[in-house]
Amino acid sequence: MSTPTNGFRSPGGPTAAGRQPYNRAVSPLEWIFLGIEPERSVVNHLVEGDGRLGAEDLAHAVSVASEANPGARLVLQDRRWVDSGKAPEVRLLTAETFNRERLDSPALRTGLTGPTCEVLLVPGDPTTVVFRAAHAVMDGRGLLMWMGDVFRVLRGEEPLGANSPIGNDDLLRRICAPDGLPPLAEDPAMEFPSPLGPRPDAAAGPLWRRRTVDGTHPAATAKVTAALAATYGPGRYFVPVDLRRHAPDVRSTAPLSHPLHLPVGADDGWEEVQHKMLTAMADREELANRANPTIMDLPLPVLRVGIAELDDNAARADTHTGRAYVSHLGAVSLDDFSTDDFHATSLYTLGGVNPGSPPEINLVETVGRTEITVAWYEGPGVAARAERLLDVVEQALSPRERRVWAGNRTERALPSGHSVVRLFRDQVERTPDGVALSGPEGDVSYAELSRRADAVAAALRRCGVGRGAVVGLLAGRSVAAVAAVWGVLRVGACYLPLDVRHPDLRLAELLADAGSSLCLVERPYDERDCIPEGCRSLLLDDVVDDLVNVEATGSADAEVSFGDLAYIIYTSGSTGRPKGVQIEHGNLANYVHWATRAFDVDADIRLPLLTSPSFDVTGTSVFLPLLAGGQVILMREDPNHLSLRRLLQESGANALNLTPSHLDLIGRLDITPTGYRTVIVIGEQLRVEVAARAQQMFGPRCRIINEYGPTEATIGCTAHTYDPAADKDSAVVPIGVPADNTTVHLLDAHGRFVAPGEVGEMYLGGAQLARGYLGRPDLNRERFPTLADGRRVYRTGDLARVLPSGALEFIGRIDDQVKVRGHRVEPAEVAQALEDHPAVERAVVVAKSRPGQSGKALYGYVLANSAVEEKELEKHLAARLPAYMVPAAMMVLSELPYTVSGKVDVRALPDPLPAADAAGDDGAEAVDDPVQETVARIWADTLGVPAARLDGQADFHRLGGDSVSLLAMLAALSREVLAPDAEAAFMARLPEILREPTLQRVTALAHQAGTRTTA
Structure with missing residues (x-):
């Protein structure tokens, strides 16, 4: 026997050296x-x-x-x-x-x-x-x-x-040496009718039918065989076994399979069938089920006549050697059958039809699915019976009660087939004098907002921007920014919202990756160095104010179809680079219609815009009110306890759209807002205690709605209204049921539908599913797979289960991805940015919870090839990543701990916040300042660290505090430490606090602003 060779030659060349002719x-x-x-x-x-x-x-x-x-x-x-x-x-x-x-x-x-x-x-x-x-x-x-x-x-x-x-x-001789071949098994008798019915005649050709089932299934052969016996009757079932299992070094393409003959009863469970099969294989029974060597005595013409006669008799009597062949080819990787230009999506086999033998059922497993085919002879009604047999097989592997969930019955016709562009035009015509925007810049009517949007559209057309283009938008929460969104959409382009707080390198990277040739920039951000080569900037302030002759020179809106892109939003990437999610107009239209109905949005709504335009939940605050005749309240300041208090009490808002962290902050304010009818919470897991506190604050008539949805499913795709009575015994508020024309499927790690009540990964489908990631076909194949029934879905990485109430409950993540201030963060992207520093050899970033914190924070660990300070690493990251992606603390280590499997042992990583624990038993030095003592106690309550160990140089961020916990700390400090009229002066020093968030500095600023005499 020759051995495999890695050498190969061109066709027609000489036989490879040292190899005998086959x-x-x-x-x-x-x-x-x-x-x-x-x-x-x-x-x-x-x-x-x-x-x-x-x-x-x-x-x-x-x-x-x-x-x-x-x-x-x-x-x-x-x-x-x-x-x-x-x-x-x-x-x-x-x-x-x-x-x-x-x-x-x-x-x-x-x-x-x-x-x-x-x-x-x-x-x-x-x-x-x-x-x-x-x-x-x-x-x-x-x-x-x-x-x-x-x-x-x-x-x-x-x-x-x-x-x-x-x-x-x-x-066979090699396997059985030196004991010799076992005795031949008896030929099976012809005694079983076909499950697919009698054949019309022996000359009928082969017929094949195929079914694809989600998931890969342990003991699939046994499960299928048991189901066939239960449906079509007991009897003999054949299971081919590859003899290569006895000689794994053999690489031969010859037919080397023998069947096991399994007697299966109608009541045999699959476990019993599996036991029979494994026992037979352990006893090597397939070796006896070989062809009789005397068959070679028959000349081929004589053999063919005999086989044809056997087949004629089987067809006439409808009796065969068994009930079915059940053949499992095993698991194959589709990557092995792909190239750079061709990506395999399925592999299946069409078996033969052997004389006197029963139908053949073939199974092949690939990633996340099982392909099933049945082979038999053509004839009247055979195709329909083959489909019914496949129904039996599918039910055995993937029960219908797991695949079909009542919560996915979400079909609803859209009330309009128009895009948001046309819907906004219609709204402007209905309410031209209505207030569309309010805020620091004053009230702006629908007609005025539309005119400014037309001015943007006209400027874009002059620059050659039209349908399909990507337009960057670097602006705050302003009138100009909202006008820019509508202006971009009116020319048929899509907008790329950019966060003004992100570093220049990050913004330039996003613009370049999106292929944007133009960016609308609002003052004072035009002074930043963030526009990459090949992209020009246009000053948004001048464009929006250029209203001269807009009506006379403006062109009609571009004809926008549901398949056109509306916007691109970048999220953190597990491969080390951000990825642009492409949202089409059809996705956005479905969300708008569903959310408008689900959240009771109408012309009376007054909804503040609290989030950055680069955060996709901003779409709720912009599109929903403006398409219903309502009002958007612009909040130029970043949310903090002071600005939120003014908003809640003075802005006239009657609805909110915010993250659970901000809702938690609001719940800690000593106020009682009135007139609020809806609070929409999205971006993070909503704890029941936060929802209960909000319900008490806003009153029983206000709906606290927990919305869930990744960017890839257009803002939000499930929702649940908090019920104090029904949800009181849970730790978290359910995320509800799917949106209109949206589906949620729960699959396990093998791609199988989970049983009701079991935890599975959420796969989202339906009308709000994004086009995919811009320029990332590899990620699109991984994150946007297709289910067995052909439905395209998004694999979220989020775990959930269906509660007895029928609502979905979010459980957690299957990977390291975390939410920070409502933003998705892939620690791998942060680690990659750290490794870009010349002194960093290896970086690991993990998310950890600390006492007193409701969420997780990022912590970085690096192996350095030269001396480097942690402050330098923080500065390096701050120049490249958004602030919420910069770890709360970092450590330079001499080595990383590993598990026995070679992975970094996260649990063995040291505490990156020594300031909380490094002090001796005596604690921090004594300070004769009651204000600092009170501030230290507030810090301890917020961060979950001992107050006695906080000295004047304790750093809030180094102790694990993030922006939301910082705001919570400042709110408590304002309430307990500051004089009643000192809060505004103290919060005006917020930039100084952010630059130097030490206990000593915060205390000094509190003294300067004015403290209570008893503090």
């Missing part, structure tokens, strides 16, 4: 296959995928791979297989001659007698490649070897090769 005797098993009608004894593996495969490239790869797998080039000479030296043919088919749905084509019904292998290429959507081999020369495993090498050559790799000439008999 030549072996036909085995009894192969002799039987040769006696079957050729068109019924072919193994077909089909690969479907996206992209392109050139016929010439494929033919070259087939030729080279066949040199390394000579079993693909065999011809029969007397009773021996010999290498013809001629590569299998690649035939190009048209879609008209290949019915993918019915798996029907004259090419699939062609036998392989001279050339024993061939390849069919069917371009289209999807592109399909069919690898065919006569069963007499290859089995399913052998065909996979050859196929794998074809794709290796297409990728520019060397084939692994399978040039061993070992056949069935040779392998």
